[in-house]
Amino acid sequence: DVKVTQSSRYLVKRTGEKVFLECVQDMDHENMFWYRQDPGLGLRLIYFSYDVKMKEKGDIPEGYSVSREKKERFSLILESASTNQTSMYLCASSPPRFEQYFGPGTRLTVT
Amino acid sequence: KQEVTQIPAALSVPEGENLVLNCSFTDSAIYNLQWFRQDPGKGLTSLLLIQSSQREQTSGRLNASLDKSSGRSTLYIAASQPGDSATYLCAVMGSGSKLTFGKGITLSVRP
Numbered sequence: 001d002v003k004v005t006q007s008s009r010y011l012v013k014r015t016g017e018k019v020f021l022e023c024v025q026d027m028d029h030e031n032m033f034w035y036r037q038d039p040g041l042g043l044r045l046i047y048f049s050y051d052v053k054m055k056e057k058g059d060i061p062e063g064y065s066v067s068r069e070k071k072e073r074f075s076l077i078l079e080s081a082s083t084n085q086t087s088m089y090l091c092a093s094s095p096p097r098f099e100q101y102f103g104p105g106t107r108l109t110v111t
Numbered sequence: 112k113q114e115v116t117q118i119p120a121a122l123s124v125p126e127g128e129n130l131v132l133n134c135s136f137t138d139s140a141i142y143n144l145q146w147f148r149q150d151p152g153k154g155l156t157s158l159l160l161i162q163s164s165q166r167e168q169t170s171g172r173l174n175a176s177l178d179k180s181s182g183r184s185t186l187y188i189a190a191s192q193p194g195d196s197a198t199y200l201c202a203v204m205g206s207g208s209k210l211t212f213g214k215g216i217t218l219s220v221r222p
Contacts, residue, residue, distance in 0.1 A: 004154075031208050033209075040214075041214075042200075042212050042213070042214040042215065043200070043202075043212040045209060045210075048208070048209060050208065058209070088152075090154055090155065092155075094208060096208055097142055097143070097204065097207075097208050098143075098160070098208075099145060099157055099160045100145065100157065100202075100210060101157060102147075102154040102155040102156070102157075103154050104153060104154045105152070105153065105154045107152070
């Protein structure tokens, strides 16, 4: 079974802090994704990586950056957290153009 | 720009009913379509993937169909059970490996 894990289920941070969200997959998938999910807005793609050190902006990349130094790990970085980044963050992985598998999500609250 | 619509946003049915969840998309140039299930506060679980060349896929009590030319997909759930209560999302993949999601249908199956 494919397994995608995220470093935290719940996280509370203060405004202005630098926040790291980690995602690890165990299926040697080329593609990894970071989404955020908000009520009424659905899932929106933040960043996408199709290979180690390769990344592509999604629909809402402002205020975020990513890092993929190893194939199995994809990190989302909030350089200076703001209250409007309070959200559920979901990581996914997939082979190219195939089924996406999601992690359990991290609920981030920025106060 | 691809848009995915799921109507209605919520549905309540008595246990045992067969039901159909609808999904429509505006751009028929898709690579595949995926149906997901999401329980409250959790990540997404992949239910079915239909490639653009396929018309339907089945898994247990679930059957998903795809009519690419009309921009429609349906998820059929046979003999619904209270454990089927969740939010169901459809997502389409265009060029590249990125998914565009609908906002989901929240299903409640009453005992």
